[in-house]
Amino acid sequence: MASLSGLRLIMEDIATTTGSAGGKEWLNLGIGNPAAIPEVMDTWHRLTAEALVAGFGDVSCxxxxxxxxxxxxxxxxxxxxxxxxxxxxxxxxxxxxxxxxxxxxxxxxxxxxxxxxxxxxxxxxxxxxxxxxxxxxxxxxxxxxxxxxxxxxxxxxxxxxxxxxxxxxxxxxxxxxxxxxxxxxxxxxxxxxxxxxxxxxxxxxxxxxxxxxxxxxxxxxxxxxxxxxxxxxxxxxxxxxxxxxxxxxxxxxxxxxxxxxxxxxxxxxxxxxxxxxxxxxxxxxxxDVLDTLVASVIGPHYAERRKYVEALLAATLPPDISWHLHAADGGMFCWVWIDEDWFDDLSLYESLKRRGVFVVPGRYFFTDAEHSRSLGRHPRQCFRISITSDRHTIARGVEVIAAGLRDMRAGSATR
Incomplete structure (x- = not known):
């Protein structure tokens, strides 16, 4: 508990890098925050304001x-x-x-x-x-x-x-x-x-x-x-x-x-x-305000965004590279597996960071990525993309990811 886990180190790196880079634009596809949906924010704002007026003395004091x-x-x-x-x-x-x-x-x-x-x-x-x-x-x-x-x-x-x-x-x-x-x-x-x-x-x-x-x-x-x-x-x-x-x-x-x-x-x-x-x-x-938000706003928002990102990945990632997308039922992320001997998730992370794009290396979601008994290098061949950013950010970020994969493959061929 006195030290940061692997992913928290990555999150700290992202915060430090973006905070010290002046006016450089960053495309953060590693973010874990939920999407900032105006209708959702407005509803919680209203409900919290009502709670503040009705019971501040009893619940906060x-x-x-x-x-x-x-x-x-x-x-x-x-x-x-x-x-x-x-x-x-x-x-x-x-x-x-x-x-x-x-x-x-x-x-x-x-x-x-x-x-x-x-x-x-x-x-x-x-x-x-x-x-x-x-x-x-x-x-x-x-x-x-x-x-x-x-x-x-x-x-x-x-x-x-x-x-x-x-x-x-x-x-x-x-x-x-x-x-x-x-x-x-x-x-x-x-x-x-x-x-x-x-x-x-x-x-x-x-x-x-x-x-x-x-x-x-x-x-x-x-x-x-x-x-x-x-x-x-x-x-x-x-x-x-x-x-x-x-x-x-x-x-x-x-x-x-x-x-x-x-x-x-x-x-x-x-x-x-x-x-x-x-x-x-x-x-x-x-x-039942929350149920209404889920049915009419939150659920449809993420369903549409996932459909968009999955189609974008299919159209943009190099077709001659062996990549696979996990068949997701939900959540806020896309999980990509690059089934190539030359691929390494941390190498991709560092390469994309130099280009102004952040994703999350996959190894930190496994408990022992370096010593897998049955998966081989798979835990180090995956990365996570957030689908909560706006369409423009995601589209530009995926283009950079595709270019980074091509460069990694070309670099492996010259070694």
């Missing part, structure tokens, strides 16, 4: 309960009962300062040194969100299960769960995955979630499903992303990708045996999540 504002906790319970028939109550819910903090708390509670054995946080399908690799306080406390690769036509591929490898692990304390995933945009199907629940039962551990890009909001994915209730599952949700990344607000819904210790952890550490934005979220959920 007083301490509150560690579980979350009662009005929000009750609204969350009602929302999931109405939409999914879950039958949950306030004791099944905890509100925290961001979904990543809730994942960290789960890792701290359910993994690490134990009375009988030491356990690890296990990612059932890598690549997955690189922030997970900073959740453990112990060395080698995180293990990623490498995927199976499935080619789909000439330019598409898909990661598949290796459930047999997951079941064979012996030191599991917690399973954690994002769905849709960051970076590949893969949604775990209902059947796959059920099989992961079975694996969690076999190891007698909880399964955390991070729905930061999924249902009910921001809803950037396909029909398979409906959250699943199970006594073994901790479902985590975030407001970030629905338009409020800077406010750091998320919540978890699970059985009391998992929620109660998380509430205690929050009480012992940060006391509670910021409360003004909790009040705004309660209004957004209770009035």
């Amino acid at each position: 007083k301490y509150g309960p560690s579980r979350g504002l009662p009005e929000l906790v009750e609204t969350i319970a009602d929302y999931f009962n109405r939409h999914y028939g879950w039958g949950v109550g306030p004791r099944n819910i905890v509100v925290g300062p961001g979904s990543q903090m809730l994942c960290f708390i789960a890792a701290a509670l359910f993994t690490g040194a134990g009375a009988t054995r030491d356990t690890r946080l296990v990612l059932p399908l890598t690549p997955d969100y690189t922030g997970y690799q900073g959740l453990s306080l112990t060395t080698d406390g995180i293990k990623g299960v490498e995927p199976l690769l499935g080619l789909q036509g000439e330019r598409s591929f898909r990661y598949l769960f290796d459930l047999h490898a997951l079941e064979r692990l012996e030191d599991v304390g917690l399973l954690l995955l994002s769905s849709p995933s960051n970076p590949a945009g893969r949604c775990a199907s209902q059947d796959e979630i059920r099989r992961l629940i079975s694996a969690a039962e076999g190891h007698d551990v909880p399964l955390v499903v991070d729905n930061a890009y999924g249902a009910p909001f921001p809803g950037i994915g396909g029909p398979s992303m409906k959250p699943v209730w199970d006594e073994r599952v901790i479902n985590v949700f975030s407001v970030s990708k629905a338009g409020l990344p800077g406010e750091r607000l998320g919540f978890a819904v699970a059985a009391e045996q998992y929620i109660d210790p998380i509430v205690s952890f929050l009480s012992n550490s940060v006391l509670h999540a910021p409360q003004l934005v909790q009040s705004a979220l309660a209004q957004a959920l209770g009035s």
